Structures are given as C-alpha cells and as structure tokens.
Amino acid sequence: MAGPASDARTVHSLLEEAARAWPEQPALYEAAGSRQWKSITWRQYKTAVEEIAVGLRSIGVRAGEIVAIDSETRLEFYLADLGIMSCGAIAAALYTSYPYTEHVKTLAALEPPVVFVENPKVLAALESAAETPIRTRWVLLTGEADGALTLEQLRAIGREAMSADPGLPAAVLGSVEPGDPAILYLTSGATGDPKMGLVSHAAIVANVDMGPKVTPLGPGDCSIAFLPSAHITQRVAMEILPLRVGMAVYFSEGLARLPQELKSVRPTFLVAPPRVWERMYSNIRGEIRKRGPLAQRVFYVALGLGAEVARRRQEGRDVPAWMLRLLRSADRLVFQKIRERLGGRLRMAVSGAAPLGKDLADFYAAIGMPIHEGYGLTEGGIVALNPMDRVKSGSIGKPLPGIEMRLAADGELIFRGPTLFSGYYRAPEATAAILRDGWLHTGDIAEFDADGYVYITGRKKEVLVASNGKKIYPAAVEGLFKMEPLINQVLLVGDRQPYVAALLTLNLAVAEDLKGMDPWRGKPAAEVVAAGPVVEEVKRIVKRVNRQLAPFEQIRRYHVLDRDFSIEAGELTPTMKVRRARVVENHRKIVSDLFLGREGSDGLG
Structure with missing residues (x-):
C-alpha cells in the first residue's frame, strides 16, 4: 500500500490508512488459552485508540505532556501507546526489567499527569517503592484497583465525550502536527547514564515508510512480539511498521512459552536479539x-x-x-x-x-x-x-x-536523514x-x-589500548565466543595493560552435560565452574579463539565467574547489553589480580 508523503502524516495517520485498507482483517492477536488466540481487526484497533485519545483529553491530558506506560509488551500496551500519541501527548515506556525504585525516579523526573500500568500488582509495587505518594492519575491496562481507572473505563469516557460532541475526535486527532514529539525513549545506558530521547511523528513515519522499500512484508504476513516495548526495535519494527504494511502481530506470553508459540503462530517475520x-x-x-x-x-x-x-x-x-x-x-x-x-x-x-x-x-x-x-x-x-x-x-x-x-x-x-531524533529531554x-x-x-x-x-x-568508548599502543576492539574478540555453547558471556579487559585478559561466564546446563561431570550435577555454580572437565573445556575454547587472533589481541589470562552478569547488579541494560564499566567495578579485585598474576588461568598455556 503506497502512502502519502511522510511529512504530511502522524503515527495516527498510519493507523487510519491501515483501517481504511484492511478494516476487517485481524490486526492484533492475544492468547486465549490452550493454544487459542483471539483477535481484533484494524477497524477495532482504530476505534479503541481513538476512544483512548479522546478519553485522555477528557481527563485533562494536554498536547505535549508526557504520559508514561509501565507494562510488558501486550495488546493493551499497543492501544494505550497509540492512544497517547494520537491525542498529541508524548508516550514514555519504562523498562520493566529495572527495579521499581528506578521506575519511581523516572516518574518523578517526568511528572506525567497519567501513568498506564499493566496490572494491580505493578501499581502496588510502584506505590510501595515511592517514599512519597506519586502525584498522577493511574490507568490499569488489566485488572482493577481502588483509585485507578481501568482501560475500559477510560475508553468509556472517550465514547461518552465523542457522543456528546461528534466533532471532538477530529478536533483532537487533527490537532497533532507531524513535527510534534510522539515518543520519549529512555536509552538503555550501556556506556553511561541513561538519557531520554524525543522522537517526532514525522521521524517515525519516515522510518516506517522505508519498510516497504526493503522488506516484502504485507497484510498476509504475521509476527510475534516479545521484546521490551521500551526499546526502539520493538516499537518501530513490531508496533509501528505493522501499521504501514498491514502485518498482524501476535503477543507472546513470555520467553518460556515462546518455542511453542512459534510453532503455533508460524510467523513469516521475526525480530529477535x-x-x-x-x-x-x-x-x-x-x-x-x-x-x-x-x-x-x-x-x-x-x-x-x-x-x-x-x-x-x-x-x-x-x-x-x-x-x-x-x-x-x-x-x-x-x-x-x-x-x-x-x-x-x-x-x-x-x-x-x-x-x-x-x-x-x-x-x-x-x-x-x-x-x-x-x-x-x-x-x-x-x-x-x-x-x-x-x-x-x-x-x-x-x-x-x-x-x-x-x-x-x-x-x-x-x-x-529524516529519522533523526529531536534531541535529549532537557x-x-x-x-x-x-x-x-x-x-x-x-x-x-x-x-x-x-x-x-x-x-x-x-x-x-570501548577500545582497549595496550601498553604498546596497539588498539583492540573487544566486540570483535568477544564475538568469537558466541559459537561456543559453554560460554554465556565474555568481557575483555586490558586498557593500558601489557596484555588482554577476560572475564567469562558459563552456561551451567551445558557444563553439567560435559563428559565426566556426573559427580558435579546439581552442585552449586561455584563448584560446577571449578570442576576439572569444565576447566579443561574452557581452556580448549580460549586456545581455539586465540588461534584466530593477532598476538596482541590474544587473551593471556582469564577468570571464570560463578554467576552471569545481571541487570540486578547493574551489569546489563534492559536490552541485555553489557555495562562494561560496572562489570569491571563489581569485579575490581579479580580484574586487578589478573594483571598481577595472582588470579585466573593462562590463556596461552
């Protein structure tokens, strides 16, 4: 479906175009139990979004204000997200993998008049994490709680307002300009403190208008969404691009169920990290x-x-x-x-x-x-x-x-190009x-x-410069370990040092399946990673990788940790990128000892 010029449209324009082109075709699917799915059509999608947009205006949300969403990726997230953008407000999705104390800090910085939350449990967690009451209006995407609107109640407010004033929808939707900000992204902060980036309707529309030129996707295609909705890949490729091409989206109930869901849905398009x-x-x-x-x-x-x-x-x-x-x-x-x-x-x-x-x-x-x-x-x-x-x-x-x-x-x-953001928030x-x-x-x-x-x-920011002036790019070396099932994570260290060293984490299930590991099955992680068969296999892997590297890039010493890098320890972003500085800080003594010869295994021996 060819669309009008990008600079004349908003995100809601994309939904209007989809509802006009494929009104009764399924747009979104959610699980209904026993491998069954229930769907809403593009027409129903548009109706729900417009009811939410008018409902938000009716409860006092003004154009240009930030409205937050604290929810996993689900059908109701899509409705709320587009409803926020369609009323001229700015949608800010929080990374659900962060502790609730971080959510509260973000909400305090944004001061949103309305916050959509996934369910009463999330609402209770936010209120519990806050030292002082959060001054906002809560809307629950699912469930009910005292003092909060439900999504259906918000939609009902919108319907009543539209019934009382038939011209209101056009006035609300028509007030949004392509140059207005649509989304406030919270960056994951892999190389520093997280920042918040504003992106306009025009930039988003220009981006998804590139989709039909480089992909074969259309209304006969379908995909399954499971990435965090706060991330740009999920938001653009799995939420807004489908509006442009008419592709149906199914919502996963979680990574544990994804393998079976893939066999059930049989997607034609899949985006994964x-x-x-x-x-x-x-x-x-x-x-x-x-x-x-x-x-x-x-x-x-x-x-x-x-x-x-x-x-x-x-x-x-x-x-x-x-x-x-x-x-x-x-x-x-x-x-x-x-x-x-x-x-x-x-x-x-x-x-x-x-x-x-x-x-x-x-x-x-x-x-x-x-x-x-x-x-x-x-x-x-x-x-x-x-x-x-x-x-x-x-x-x-x-x-x-x-x-x-x-x-x-x-x-x-x-x-x-036309997809650039407008700038960081404040x-x-x-x-x-x-x-x-x-x-x-x-x-x-x-x-x-x-x-x-x-x-x-x-x-x-991640280049290691050895003491002899040679430059080592960690990502290139670390990528060589990705074909090794035993290795989960790798982080190179060695800036301004005479050689390169590494911190490794292991896949414990693979480790326990190694030959000779029967005595260590079910043992604590610290015992599994120190077991003889595991030590020897890691040594073989490091040697295998070193053979592919120039001498100055080779890993001379390494240490196997007994746990993975984690979000809880501040070592991973919500999109699972490694925060290198935090990993080094958390394991400072081990890293120091790697270069003093007091710690780790010999990578060349």
Missing part, C-alpha cells in the same frame, strides 16, 4: 552432540555444503547445479526440521538491538535461514539492514533509502555532543566494503 539466535544455536549443537556418529556426520556434511552455497551467494558467485541438487536433499533431511522450530513459514528473520556474531550469521545462512542483521539507535531510528536478495554475514547491511552514511576522520560512523548539551551540523555521531567504529555494506568493528 542475538541472545535468542545464540540460544537456539546452542540447543541445536547440544542435540547433535547426543546423536550417534552417523547422524553427526550427516549433519556436519550438510552444514558444510550449506555454508559453501551461502558463501558463494554472499560473494555474488554462481552456484553449480549439482551443488544445488545436493543442497535440496540436505535441506529435506536436515535443515527443514530445524526451521520448523520457528513454524516453518519464516520469510524474514531479523537480528537487532546488539551485534550478531559473524560465525553465528554464517550458521543460519548455511541452514537456509539467513538472518538480516540491522542497525539502529534511539537517537536515529532503524537506519540499516541487510537486503533481502543478498545478506552478508558480519555486516549490518546497507543504509536504508533516505539515509546518508559516512565515516568521520577517526573512523566513527555518522549519518543523517539536555541540550548532550544533544549538541551527538548531533552536529545535522549528522548523528553514533560512537561506533565502522568500515564500508566495495558493495556499500557497513561493518561495525567496535565502540569508540
């Missing part, structure tokens, strides 16, 4: 290890064939007919069964929110499910994606239509530091190849 793709790969590797020698040989021969075909396609070379015939047999015997885990209908798999390892991308390309890695920032929207016809592993793809990218003198990736100096002369400075070090594909090689 690297951690999901890594877990799936680890599970496949674990299952193959349990098979007999013949089954293992068949799998690895098929994988080698698939990898060669994928490599030729990525390089733009012809694939011989005999090789394609063999691949069809391998696909039928091996790869098709793997793809059926995701429903068997997937047309486009996308990885975003964090870098995807090249080896991992190569694996999925080999099994006939190329992952289209993309790239985006809170401050700039989704701005790059691997094309449908030629994915290049290890690359974030090419700039989307209308986005201009180049490298600064120091190799930093900068870009400009932080003009921070805005000026990242947005200069119309160019957004990403903080990522990048390279372009001859075909215009972009490769991120590291973060400016």
Whole structure:
C-alpha cells in the first residue's frame, strides 16, 4: 500500500490508512488459552485508540505532556501507546526489567499527569517503592484497583465525550502536527547514564515508510512480539511498521512459552536479539552432540555444503547445479526440521538491538535461514539492514533509502536523514555532543566494503589500548565466543595493560552435560565452574579463539565467574547489553589480580 508523503502524516495517520485498507482483517492477536488466540481487526484497533485519545483529553491530558506506560509488551500496551500519541501527548515506556525504585525516579523526573500500568500488582509495587505518594492519575491496562481507572473505563469516557460532541475526535486527532514529539525513549545506558530521547511523528513515519522499500512484508504476513516495548526495535519494527504494511502481530506470553508459540503462530517475520539466535544455536549443537556418529556426520556434511552455497551467494558467485541438487536433499533431511522450530513459514528473520556474531550469521545462512542483521539507535531510528536478495554475514547491511552514511576522520560512523531524533529531554548539551551540523555521531567504529555494506568493528568508548599502543576492539574478540555453547558471556579487559585478559561466564546446563561431570550435577555454580572437565573445556575454547587472533589481541589470562552478569547488579541494560564499566567495578579485585598474576588461568598455556 503506497502512502502519502511522510511529512504530511502522524503515527495516527498510519493507523487510519491501515483501517481504511484492511478494516476487517485481524490486526492484533492475544492468547486465549490452550493454544487459542483471539483477535481484533484494524477497524477495532482504530476505534479503541481513538476512544483512548479522546478519553485522555477528557481527563485533562494536554498536547505535549508526557504520559508514561509501565507494562510488558501486550495488546493493551499497543492501544494505550497509540492512544497517547494520537491525542498529541508524548508516550514514555519504562523498562520493566529495572527495579521499581528506578521506575519511581523516572516518574518523578517526568511528572506525567497519567501513568498506564499493566496490572494491580505493578501499581502496588510502584506505590510501595515511592517514599512519597506519586502525584498522577493511574490507568490499569488489566485488572482493577481502588483509585485507578481501568482501560475500559477510560475508553468509556472517550465514547461518552465523542457522543456528546461528534466533532471532538477530529478536533483532537487533527490537532497533532507531524513535527510534534510522539515518543520519549529512555536509552538503555550501556556506556553511561541513561538519557531520554524525543522522537517526532514525522521521524517515525519516515522510518516506517522505508519498510516497504526493503522488506516484502504485507497484510498476509504475521509476527510475534516479545521484546521490551521500551526499546526502539520493538516499537518501530513490531508496533509501528505493522501499521504501514498491514502485518498482524501476535503477543507472546513470555520467553518460556515462546518455542511453542512459534510453532503455533508460524510467523513469516521475526525480530529477535542475538541472545535468542545464540540460544537456539546452542540447543541445536547440544542435540547433535547426543546423536550417534552417523547422524553427526550427516549433519556436519550438510552444514558444510550449506555454508559453501551461502558463501558463494554472499560473494555474488554462481552456484553449480549439482551443488544445488545436493543442497535440496540436505535441506529435506536436515535443515527443514530445524526451521520448523520457528513454524516453518519464516520469510524474514531479523537480528537487532546488539551485534550478531559473524560465525553465528554464517550458521543460519548455511541452514537456509539467513538472518538480516540491522542497525539502529534511539537517537536515529532503524537506519540499516541487510537486503533481502543478498545478506552478508558480519555486516549490518546497507543504509536504508533516505539515509546518508559516512565515516568521520577517526573512523566513527555518522549519518543523517529524516529519522533523526529531536534531541535529549532537557539536555541540550548532550544533544549538541551527538548531533552536529545535522549528522548523528553514533560512537561506533565502522568500515564500508566495495558493495556499500557497513561493518561495525567496535565502540569508540570501548577500545582497549595496550601498553604498546596497539588498539583492540573487544566486540570483535568477544564475538568469537558466541559459537561456543559453554560460554554465556565474555568481557575483555586490558586498557593500558601489557596484555588482554577476560572475564567469562558459563552456561551451567551445558557444563553439567560435559563428559565426566556426573559427580558435579546439581552442585552449586561455584563448584560446577571449578570442576576439572569444565576447566579443561574452557581452556580448549580460549586456545581455539586465540588461534584466530593477532598476538596482541590474544587473551593471556582469564577468570571464570560463578554467576552471569545481571541487570540486578547493574551489569546489563534492559536490552541485555553489557555495562562494561560496572562489570569491571563489581569485579575490581579479580580484574586487578589478573594483571598481577595472582588470579585466573593462562590463556596461552
């Protein structure tokens, strides 16, 4: 469906267009028990959003005010979010994985006149975490509680106001201008304190208008949403892009149920962070290890064939007919069964929110499910994606239509285009530091190849400079561990030090499955990671990685922690990015001892 010019539309315009084009087609699905789903149509979606928009105006919300949402991703979130934007207010979603004390601090800073909360339990937790009463009006997306409106009550207020004044909806919806702010994103704060970025309707519409030019998505497609709604990838790709292309969205009930939901929904489009793709790969590797020698040989021969075909396609070379015939047999015997885990209908798999390892991308390309890695920032929207016809592993793809990218003198990736944010909330100096002369400075070090594909090689703030002046980009080294099922997380240290060291965390389930681990099954994590078979396997893995590195990049010493990095300890952002400085601070003595020779294992021995 072709749309009018981006600069003439708001986010609500997208919903109007969808309801006009596909009024009775299902738009959103929520679980109804026993693998059943209930849906609402695009017409019902539009009606609900407009009732909420008018309801918000009726209870005193003014254009330009911030309205917060504290909820997991669910159907009611979508209704509230678009209702807020449609009335001219600014939607601010909180990261639900943060402690409630952090939620309270954010609400105190924003002073929203209305806060949508998921259920009475969340409301009670917020009120309990606050030292003084939070001065706002609460709206519950589900359930009931004293002193709070329900979502249905808010909709009823909107309906009554519309009945009393038939011209009110047009007045409310028509008062919103494309240049008005629509969303206030709370950045995850991977490299510093979280900031809040304002994004206009025009920037959002311009971003999703790029979708039909680079994806095959349409009203016959469907996807399943499970990412945090506070994150730009979920908000743009899974909430607002479907308005533009008419794609139906199902809502997952949680990561534990996702594997079965994928088989039930059979999505044609799936967006997931690297951690999901890594877990799936680890599970496949674990299952193959349990098979007999013949089954293992068949799998690895098929994988080698698939990898060669994928490599030729990525390089733009012809694939011989005999090789394609063999691949069809391998696909039928091996790869098709793997793809059926995701429903068997997937047309486009996308990885975003964090870098995807090249080896991992190569694996999925080999099994006939190329992952289209993309790239985006809170401050700039989704701005790059691997094309449908030629994915290049290890690359974030090419700039989307209308986005201009180049490298600064120091190799930093900068870009400009219609998707740029308006600035940080009440932080003009921070805005000026990242947005200069119309160019957004990403903080990522990048390279372009001859075909215009972009490769991120590291973060400016994360570069380790060895005592001999050599530069090491941690992300490149850490990415080599992503193909190792035993390794959960890796963090390189060694800035201004004579060598590189690392902190590692392990997948305990994989560790307990190693040969010789029977005596340690069910033991505390500290005992499992120190068990002889685990120690030897980690040593082999580090040696294997070191063989792929230049001498100055190699890990000389390492320490295996007995717990993962966590959000609770401040070491991960809500999108699971590692806060490097906090990890080092939390493990300061271990890191110090790694360079004094008092701690850790020898990575070269």
